Amino acid sequence: MPVSTPSARPHVEQLGFDEARREHEALGREIAEHDRRYYEDDAPTISDAEYDALRRRYEEIEAQFPELRTPESLSEKVGARASDKFAKIRHRVPMLSLANAFSDEAIEEFVARIRRFLQLPSDKPLVLTAEPKIDGLSLSLRYERGSLVTAATRGDGTEGEDVTANVRTIGEIPQRLRAADVPEICEVRGEVYLSHDAFAAINERQSEAGKPLFANPRNAAAGSLRQLDPRITASRPLKFFAYSWGEMSSLPRRTQFEMIACFAAWGFKTNPLTRRCSTVEELLAHYRFIEAERAQLGYDIDGVVYKVDDLSLQERLGFVSRSPRWALAHKFPAQNATTVLEGIEINVGRTGSLNPLARLKPVTVGGVVVSNATLHNEDYIRGIGSDGQPIRNGVDIRIGDTVIVQRAGDVIPKVLDVVLERRPPDSKPYEFPTQCPACGSHAVREVNPRTGKEDSVRRCTGGLICPAQARERLKHFVSRYAFDIEGLGEQRIEEFYSEGLVTRPQDIFTLQSRNSRALQRLEKREGWGETSVKNLFAAIEARRRLPLSRFIYALGIPHVGETSAKLLARHFGSFDALRQTACAASDRDSEAFAELTSIGGIGRVVGDAIVEFFKETHNEEMLDALLSEVTPEPEESQAAKNSPVAGKTVVFTGSLEQMTREEAKAMAERLGAKVAGSVSKKTDLIVAGPGAGSKLDKARELGIKILDEDGWFELVGRS
Template sequence: MARSSSEVPAARLPVEKLERAQALEELARLAGEIAHHDTLYYQNDAPEISDADYDALRRRNDAIEARFPDLVRDDSPSRRVGAAAADGFGKIRHRVAMLSLANAFADEDVAEFVQRIRRFLGLEAGASVEMTAEPKIDGLSISLRYEKGKLIEAATRGDGTEGENVTANVRTISSIPQRLVGADVPAVIDVRGEIYMSHADFAKLNAAQEAAGGKVFANPRNAAAGSLRQLDSRITASRPLGFFAYGWGEAPKLPAETQSGVVAAFARWGLPTNSEMKVCDGAEALLAYYRAIGARRATLGYDIDGVVYKLNRLDLQQRMGFVSRAPRWAIAHKFPAEKAMTVLRDIEIQVGRTGALTPVAKLAPVTVGGVVVSNATLHNEDEIRRKDVRPGDTVVVQRAGDVIPQIVGVVVEKRPLDSAPYQFPHVCPACGSHAVRELDEKSGEADVVRRCTGGLICPAQRVERLKHFVSRNAFDIEGLGEKSVQVFYEGGFIQSPPDIFTLEARDRAGEVAIANLEGWGEQSVRKLFAAIDQRRRVALDRFIFALGIRHVGETTARVLARAYGDAGEFRRAMIAASDRDGEAWQELNNIDGIGKVVASAIVEFFAEPANVDVVDKLLAEVSPEPLEAIAATSPVSGKTVVFTGSLVRLTRSEAKAQAERLGAKVSGSVSKKTDIVIAGADAGSKLKKAAELGVTVMSEDEWIALIGD
């Protein structure tokens, strides 16, 4: 990368002679200067100074910070690693995660959703359930933090846990108040909402962009996103962005007891809210609302991709809680997907980390719902046969849920005369091993997926396992994404996960030379090493998830982390569990959510010496930390409890969620490790077993009294 004119700052005082005030001033200047060069280097690919000069700047910054540790700035270059510097925005951790919503497409889904709520809350079939209904704005979700009524911070959704700090840009949006007014404005509240661009403003902006020879945006959503993510706030200020407040994150004190009440308070405080929001009762009313909004979709003046329904009463919302990453008390009812026709050029076979062969349709690029689509999954062998999709076919493509493209069907009339049904390969395209469809033990039926039998021999599987290891919910190493992992694997630098953590040592020893790779300068290598070091301490559930054991995803990994508490103990127990008559195997199977298949998969993983070797080498490099106790002080924390019989005051899932929130381990079966059995009506064998083992048994009421609810 060519570095042209060098601009070494004028000679300055040696660090040890600096006065405090001078240091303060210089750190500020260095932060700005280094950020500037980072932008040029990473974003524009057009550095102004040499690597050596850049390093000199950073070294001076570090030296001054070392002498005046209390002067280290929040935006200090030494604190920024990898992506944060690369994209110019700092990161903000959401105090309460920004979740996604479950989706409904058909009317039945909505009816089911309402039914599910009634069932969960123990209401009768026709009972009244107030819900809010509002348009789902197609923009960007944002979290605005107001303290004492003043706008303090604004963050994008990001991965839901951590977003980008876009405070400076959000301050330029005139529809977002800098200050909330009203007697009931709380001391602290994260207001959540959607930033969007109206149709009229979008048209105006694009006309202006075109006239100026600038970039024309594909749709209002992209225009809004592009405007918000400007590094120069002045550009954001010039863009007409709108905002609707519809929810909240951390909010210790809410101004009302219903969803609609809180949103009404938002409006009183000066926040823009959507005037289309209504309170409805019952599935029919929701569907009527959906159809009415759908009919007016084009005249609303802004893009929407559906309607959102939320349970109105906040106490009921709380009772229902969450499933994985979405609330159980809300759902997005999406408008039907847009369709398009295109030619399927070829079918490519991809190999996943478990060896699954997945066919992907390579399409002639076509615009569907505002984005250009050129790939679509065909899922599996049977799916191809069912739809009789062949290379050369003209196919109908749609974006399901407006996101993932899928092939709806083939236009048979347009099929070339010489086409023949597609033959799914029986060997792995990556390693040539046999690819088979495993047979189910009991039914003898073939698995839907065809899998490469190569295991660790297969380069594709090895790379995929590495990608999984560094992925967002696993080790999440900044600057080491899918692409770089691939490059490092091919370069022979990283063969398996532990190699990641020995990379720096080997680089120093001259065994590998990352800086020789294209696109890897001295600075990016340094940042990568720093990012890797940051992950030497990692939560145990992430560690277990990262191993990539079959059938062990995020949730199961968390369950295992909770159950064993410590990586060494987990390793020991899983090896011991290979004895299917032993206690360790029993204990594993007793964990709620783990059955024979999952237990076997874990034991088989640890029966493979190569896998144990990976775990051991990893444990030499990283320290997995136990999960934070959820509520160390509750009377049931650390206790193993089993629910049995039919509960009256709580539903089963409520009871389980609540117990876990209080730090209890909920198990599915009674063993001598069980502390409490909560027996509802008609409890059967589990109650008997509890009596045999002398385990404490209590009624539902006693349990509720114990946890003090």
């Protein structure tokens, strides 16, 4: 039966700022929950394609709106924290993730972006490697003097789980490297996985034993490696592909491809489908070859990874956020499915946004059961794009409709289209509520002052009197990348809020003293006990001191996510300094506001939001009460602690000749410096190239140290 042709959702470029911000926040919450399920529970509830699409959409929004660069959808985030079941190992070199792409055009742009960054002309060769992206569990193996000493999972990218005893049972992982060119310290990284045959055999044994079946080989591999009993790991035929490295006391080769060959010579299994490619056409041809061979490989892959081959170029390119600039994962396409929209539920976000959620008749899409999907906003349901133009040929979405659900592309899962021929004859257009379902306050669509257009998101006007917003703000406060209080999750916040025990952030830290005086103590309540209460209070006490960036992020300041919080923490060093500057910045013509908005990654929109947050009397009262209970602590960058420019504010001006402006900024930030866009009394150093103008003059006037590019390289130790 024919269906209406799915039309592409509005491009990110067509989104208004507020609409982009709302979607950005919603994506963040969803990604964080899926990270927990994937990395900690080894039990994801969506497919890799769905998850990748969440990340993709989020990164597209951030590229268009740099002020939103926060990992509520986690652009700074890698993996999840290590499980408490295992000892922890801190990675000497972070285990980062990869950015994703889904189209040929994105690969062309990736290569073009590298050339722009390096100022590499089109006629100069740029060689990349292409290799299958294994769908398994990332693992780092540390060898000292050739002997395996530790093995760790990725964890959150900084700290992983110590699975050394289990890894020693994997036959494909050498216990000793005997080659002459093995560095004294050598960290080999790769992917632990299971073949399809091994996966089927494990599930057969699970079934015979009456145990739950694994959903897919990746889950089975992760569950097998993360066993407390190494004998269980030994009973499962885990395999390992080596393709990367961490800390190396010396690098034995000069290219990515040669390093992989080196691993093979040392006794590791490497993927035979790894190729060197000199053009975008060669990359795409190899991608299509691997995609065609995918079903015959005998193990799961979900795309192809491209990496710049020359290691010196990799070093110059460096990293951005949670991923290297020199690598990209080209993912395979996703799938769609058809089901029935049984209802529309409105959830109220912590900023008051009314977020429509589709309740679907459960449908399996690529092995994943989908029962909920996003409907974005009121206009999307009506068949109108953010630019006011029709989408889906102007077809609205109604309860009872047969709909097409997409696994990838936007917020996933999403309702993509409607099968009009199956629409019930008595269906009626959905009427979006004009009152908040949580508090009954008016819900309005504000006019965006930047564009003069009506915001696509309807928002509750109840503010602090709205229980949904208060609850969501508290949930954000205790979320994983904020205070992260063990045992105080969303369900517990709901319970405590409903009972009036915790209605403001500071209430969390007075809960124990109030409980000791309460007529009905927590210990006596159903579902509680002495041990559980003791553990909760211990977890709260453990968070009385926490990194400054987490504290800033926990406050829920609009537009300030994890990335922005880290930038602010690094720039100001203390919460008092941030607070004083933000208060002084209420005068938009002040030096304080200029300082705030000149921080790399913090623009006018974020600066305005910070100023407005600190102007609110109730926020100031909350902060005073909260700071009497907790202490935010400055964070020291391990990577930059020995850098001569760590903590210093640097301004680059003029025409840089040996590096691009973007490369210069990346280098300085990698070394722990703060890069500012304007010169002020707080500037420590200015790097001036030819053509430097007013910034150089002001630096001289203020007596700031001035270096040329050669002086900069000499200072930071790069010739």
